[in-house]
Amino acid sequence: MESFKYRELQQLLKSQIIKGVFKEGDLLPSENELSSVHDMTRTTVRHALQKMEKEGYIIKKKGKGSIVNLKKKRLGLLSFKGFSEVIGSSDEQVSNEILVGPVLQNWPNDFFYELGEEELSTDVYYLCRLRSVNEHVVMLEHTYIPNFGLEDFEKRVLINGSLFSTMVIDYQIEVTSMDQEVRAIKPDKITAKLLNVDKTDPILHAYRKYGTSKEGFFFYSSLFFNTKDYAIGSYFQ
Amino acid sequence: MESFKYRELQQLLKSQIIKGVFKEGDLLPSENELSSVHDMTRTTVRHALQKMEKEGYIIKKKGKGSIVNLKKKRLGLLSFKGFSEVIGSSDEQVSNEILVGPVLQNWPNDFFYELGEEELSTDVYYLCRLRSVNEHVVMLEHTYIPNFGLEDFEKRVLINGSLFSTMVIDYQIEVTSMDQEVRAIKPDKITAKLLNVDKTDPILHAYRKYGTSKEGFFFYSSLFFNTKDYAIGSYFQ
DNA sequence: GAGTGGTCTAGACCACCTG
DNA sequence: AGGTGGTCTAGACCACTCG
Incomplete structure (x- = not known):
């Protein structure tokens, strides 16, 4: 505006x-x-x-x-750039597999963040993605995006494989902030299998809430990291 | 200068x-x-x-x-404010126990970051601290500070219990950046005991390198987090 | 020496908040 | 209505980089 x-x-x-x-x-x-x-x-x-x-x-x-400048030395996954921006231009072989494409559905029960009334009254795009670096699976991400006027979102191909870029270019929505909670946990069976780790291996889990340039528009992720092969790096200044 | x-x-x-x-x-x-x-x-x-x-x-x-503004909602320990700044003014009961006071010693073998020649030619202050919130142990931190003209550092009482504040006020050194690697791991015996967790409980580990306003002056930390009771929160914008 | 970003001045008008 | 921070102009001098 x-x-x-x-x-x-x-x-x-x-x-x-x-x-x-x-x-x-x-x-x-x-x-x-x-x-x-x-x-x-x-x-x-x-x-x-x-x-x-x-x-x-x-x-x-x-x-x-x-x-x-778009690259970071390591996997800057605790900063709030998207995966593709962080990894994009390094020497690493990156893959970004969409397991469940954007599907419009209801909010899950007991959602991990408290939602506002407006959010609860819409449906939500769900997206499940698996990210690998040099053929090592490093991250499983469940993303929830409220359907506030995202036209044809399920038909979009992500620009550069990046959700963040797509939102900037196609919808003029910029991600401006990120709030997260991080824990070390034992994986459940399905997550362990997808991340290719043993069920006794510790993994890293994060809940995220992204804020945007569009007033009142937030989206959410639940992420699981396999840190055996690649540590999660981040740099602040 | x-x-x-x-x-x-x-x-x-x-x-x-x-x-x-x-x-x-x-x-x-x-x-x-x-x-x-x-x-x-x-x-x-x-x-x-x-x-x-x-x-x-x-x-x-x-x-x-x-x-x-000094408070953050939760434990913003993945940002690069110090523990005291982040926790300081909230309602939480915080304690900050120094297990091993600043002692001047040699660098450990196989240090977790690559060190420059100047750094290797000095000795280093070692500091081991245990942090609790509401009587839950949440963090064990090993800090290594190269002795580049830090006069009487071992005699200082940390201002507000904060290493960062002490460096600003007493030495005019500001922390300007932070680089870290984060992993989920199983604790070793000693760490498990200090953090009050079971040896099968996953914990979060971080290596950190802090950059400062003083050219060429960095300091380092190895941190272990118990995330059972308190998740590690962080907020970026 | 020409061009770059870094610091700084001395103004102006605006949108927002509060008494 | 008066004060606040946000945006913006039209200049100036400096330290740094590079050919």
């Missing part, structure tokens, strides 16, 4: 990065160039770039420029 | 918050007041406050002001 110059620039650059106009390691146009091209002050350009740096899309270097 | 107006204001306000001049929920002086009192533009004040908001010291509300 609200429209700001810095926000428009930010969204433009972001979608250009996601679409591949600017690739990993590329330099964005300089602040002076962006300010003259888009007819705004350098202050405003810097505001946009600052946000993008905070979100991890770019790294700024004094005297050099703004460098496009 | 480098000195900027926004950085000085930032450090002043931060230390005032840590020392209790401004308490949880208080409003900081308005941007206009800060700019006239400290003789700088509002832009510069905003720069300082922006950094502080990013670091989680304050929350800004349009039309209201900048609200001092």
Whole structure:
């Protein structure tokens, strides 16, 4: 709804990065160039770039420029970038198997987060995905997305295999926050089998609630991690 | 070394918050007041406050002001605030027991992070702490701090029981980043006993490397979490 | 030396909150 | 209505990188 110059620039650059106009390691146009091209002050350009740096899309270097950055060294799965963004451009062989495609259904009983009335009055897209790195299964994710005007969501092919990118590009919804609870647990039979671990092996479990740029729109995940082969890495600054 | 107006204001306000001049929920002086009192533009004040908001010291509300914020809802132990900052002002009964006080020693063999030559040529402060919430043991932390000019560190009493606050106030060193690897594991005997869990109970383990405002100065932790009683929460935005 | 991002000034108008 | 933070302009000087 609200429209700001810095926000428009930010969204433009972001979608250009996601679409591949600017690739990993590329330099964005300089602040002076962006300010003259888009007819705004350098202050405003810097505001946009600052946000993008905070979100991890770019790294700024004094005297050099703004460098496009999408990779992280390891599996940054405790930060709130999506799996594909985090893993995407590294050397790892990544696969992303959808076990249960987006299906519209009712909310499960005893949902792991408390839901608002509006959420409860809609149905929900359920998605179950299995993620592997170098043919090691590392993560099983159950995702629940309330159907607040997501047209034809079940027919979409995820852009770059990424749910986050799809939401930005197709629905102009940005993920802005993530809240999670993490525990070490013993897996149940089915989860152990899917993650290819023994039933006595400890695994990591997380409940997540994602906040978005769309007022009142949240979505939820329950995730299981096999940390035998790959530790879960994360980096904050 | 480098000195900027926004950085000085930032450090002043931060230390005032840590020392209790401004308490949880208080409003900081308005941007206009800060700019006239400290003789700088509002832009510069905003720069300082922006950094502080990013670091989680304050929350800004349009039309209201900048609200001092130190608590998080749950145990935000996967973010990189220190334990004391995260837990500090909530309703929980927190204890922070130092099992092995800061002792100067050599680096362990096969240290969990790769160390630089400068680091290897110094000795290191070792610190072992046990953290409890409402009398449930939740965390065991082994901390390794290279002795790069930390005078009398072994004699310090941690300010507010917090290592992070002590470093800011006594040594002007700020923690600016954190890198970690997380795994679900079975505890060894000693750790199980200290965390008060069964040896078959899964626990969560993390290796951490903290980056600081002091060039080339890092410190390290190996942490074990009991997630039976309290899940590890974290919030990102 | 030319170009880059980092810091900083001195203003302006706006939307939001509270008495 | 008065004060707050949010957005934005139009400049300036600096430290850094690179050819």
